[in-house]
Amino acid sequence: MNIDALTEYMTTTPLLWLLITLGSFKLGIIIYEKSNKNTLLQPIIVAYTFIMSALFISGVSYQEYFKSVEIIHFFLGPATVALALPLYNNLKHIKSLFIPIMITLFVAGISSILLAIFLLWIFGAELVTILSMTTKSITAPIAIITSEQIGAIPSLAVGFVIITGVIGALLGTAIFKILNIKYDTSKGFALGLISHGIGTARAMEISEKAAAFSALAMGLSGIVTAIFLPLIILFFQ
Amino acid sequence: MLKGIITLLIFQFIGECISKLFELLVPGAVIGMVLLLVFLIIRKSSFKSLDNAVLIHLRYLPLLFIPAAMGIITQLDIISKEFLAISISLVFSTIIALAFSAKLMDYLTIHSENKK
Numbered sequence: 001m002n003i004d005a006l007t008e009y010m011t012t013t014p015l016l017w018l019l020i021t022l023g024s025f026k027l028g029i030i031i032y033e034k035s036n037k038n039t040l041l042q043p044i045i046v047a048y049t050f051i052m053s054a055l056f057i058s059g060v061s062y063q064e065y066f067k068s069v070e071i072i073h074f075f076l077g078p079a080t081v082a083l084a085l086p087l088y089n090n091l092k093h094i095k096s097l098f099i100p101i102m103i104t105l106f107v108a109g110i111s112s113i114l115l116a117i118f119l120l121w122i123f124g125a126e127l128v129t130i131l132s133m134t135t136k137s138i139t140a141p142i143a144i145i146t147s148e149q150i151g152a153i154p155s156l157a158v159g160f161v162i163i164t165g166v167i168g169a170l171l172g173t174a175i176f177k178i179l180n181i182k183y184d185t186s187k188g189f190a191l192g193l194i195s196h197g198i199g200t201a202r203a204m205e206i207s208e209k210a211a212a213f214s215a216l217a218m219g220l221s222g223i224v225t226a227i228f229l230p231l232i233i234l235f236f237q
Numbered sequence: 238m239l240k241g242i243i244t245l246l247i248f249q250f251i252g253e254c255i256s257k258l259f260e261l262l263v264p265g266a267v268i269g270m271v272l273l274l275v276f277l278i279i280r281k282s283s284f285k286s287l288d289n290a291v292l293i294h295l296r297y298l299p300l301l302f303i304p305a306a307m308g309i310i311t312q313l314d315i316i317s318k319e320f321l322a323i324s325i326s327l328v329f330s331t332i333i334a335l336a337f338s339a340k341l342m343d344y345l346t347i348h349s350e351n352k353k
Contacts, residue, residue, distance in 0.1 A: 112334030123322030155308025230262030
């Protein structure tokens with residue numbers, strides 16, 4: 001037996017960390033489905049915990065880990081392009097409520113970012129944290145590539161995106177009830193606008209109409225944020 | 238499905254090229270997304286191969302951001318130092334934004350239906 005050769009292989013091959021990553025995510029999906037799709041048990045949250053434990057135990061650095069799983073990261077690009085299709089499929093709904101959609105998209109979209117920034121600022125957070133918070137309501141792939149563009153920390157940005165999604169999905173229905181929201185289209189649009197994909201999953205439980213408007217809001221806000229946010233930040237620097 | 242995958246990659250490639258060429262701040266993949274959307278609007282329909290390619294990318298979407306998301310382990314000092322500010326900002330801005338968006342959309346919808 002050649003233990004040295006085995007150790008050498010294990011520390012150089014990307015396969016080990018690819019397997020741990022894919023396996024943890026699969027385990028996350030199984031647990032999520034077994035828990036009747038409990039919002040708090042998002043597959044990625046479970047996967048996070050397993051991979052993080054594996055990294056801590058093995059002492060492998062993030063840079064080494066990232067190099068091993070870079071091939072997965074690559075697919076964020078085509079996946080972002082792929083988001084055009086669900087947006088296209090739901091675009092027909094835009095005509096029915098064009099003015100409400102556009103006003104809500106811009107007014108609510110911008111004020112939600114400003115509010116999050118303001119709260120961080122009064123509690124004395126650093127600039128890099130504030131920048132990473134600006135993409136918190138858009139879908140994670142666009143948040144990652146946009147945060148890289150504006151000098152924020154992508155991993156922090158993704159963390160904020162996931163937590164924002166979970167909070168929205170958990171409290172959305174209760175908030176809509178308290179406020180007496182009349183239309184499913186409003187509920188769906190708000191969920192997609194603020195809580196992106198995780199909110200859209202919740203909107204699917206409300207109604208088909210809510211799901212369509214949620215997907216619409218998520219696609220539109222992703223594009224609008226990615227286009228305007230870097231320009232606005234450049235303007236202030 | 239190959240045709241669909243090639244379509245996604247071509248649009249990303251064109252988007253990245255445009256972003257670099259014109260020194261745009263918009264990420265190339267987002268430009269690719271907009272171009273694909275315009276392409277679908279002009280074409281007036283999607284095609285099977287593209288549907289499948291999109292499905293496979295979006296079905297496992299959360300998996301794709303794990304490599305970037307794990308970078309959080311290098312940010313533990315920021316998180317522990319600003320834990321309070323981050324938690325308050327996330328919780329309150331999300332609740333208020335969600336309430337405001339739904340109420341605003343509801344108000345505007347009622348308003349526009351009254352006009353009709």
